Amino acid sequence: MTPGSETYDAIIAGKSGFLSVPFYLIRTVSYLVIWWVFTERLRKLSLEEDLNGGTYYFHQSIKTAALFLVLFAVTESMSAWDWVMSIDTHWYSTMFGWYVFASWWVSGIAAITLCTIFLKQAGYLRFVNASHLHDLGKFMFGFSIFWTYIWFSQFMLIWYANIPEESVYFNQRLGGFDNAYTGLFFFNLVINFAFPFLVMMTRDAKRQMIMLKIVSIAILIGHWFDFYLMIMPATMQGNNGFIIEIGTALVFLGSFLLLMTKRLSQASLVPVNHPFLDESIHHTT
DSSP states (O other): OOTTSTTOOHHHHHHTTTTOHHHHHHHHHHHHHHHHHHHHHHHHHHHHHHHHOSSHHHHHHHHHHHHHHHHHHHHHHHHHHHHTGGGSTTOOOTTHHHHHHHHHHHHHHHHHHHHHHHHHHTTOOTTOOHHHHHHHHHHHHHHHHHHHHHHHHHHHHHHHHOOHHHHHHHHHHTTHHHHTTHHHHHHHHIIIIIHHHHHTSSTTGGGOHHHHHHHHHHHHHHHHHHHHHHHHHHHTTTOOOOHHHHHHHHHHHHHHHHHHHHHHTTSOSSOTTOTTHHHHHTOOO
């Protein structure tokens, strides 16, 4: 595109360097490499701790995790800009990176909770008790509210300012394309906030495996819908389809289960030489 031509877009032209294919691919590969390197490093430290004991590997794990936390905060936000927000090339939000982070975080906690319950019911993780489940339930409850806080903050500021290049994002999803996404827009709030908030409000609910399983599955499904809402209106507009989402979800689920079960079979599920193992076994809330 050249200035003065009919297809020239000043906003896209201004972002052309950042969104160029080589730079985009370099960033994407960098994110994945950083995440993979730290995953392997933390797993290696955990396995060496099991073999050798002592506190050295524990302290190294803390240092590695702290460094990864900083790098993940940066790379996660940038990946959200690249992989999702760049689809709506004209639209931007300074809170979008945090919004995606909140979605990833609560989904991760839901997945951990679900896997923990299934492993315990299969006869593994015998030391996991109601207090451990209670803590996982509190995390899901709290971060569902955190996700809603970020969602509302982003929505309220854009609605209040009513700037066309910002509000177009919500106009497309709330009434746009002949209301193609309006129902899903409100369903997203119900399944990701109202349902976990109401179900997990009591202490007993956070300690019951059946309730935790239901809420975990709801959160995972709900945040899949959340990303569906982020991506489809900008790509397919009103011509969205959903059948392909079922197949895609099954591919990701199958890949996750294959990798997880393979890794679980290669090491002890209990960190036998962890310095705080005894405190964890006798954990009560």
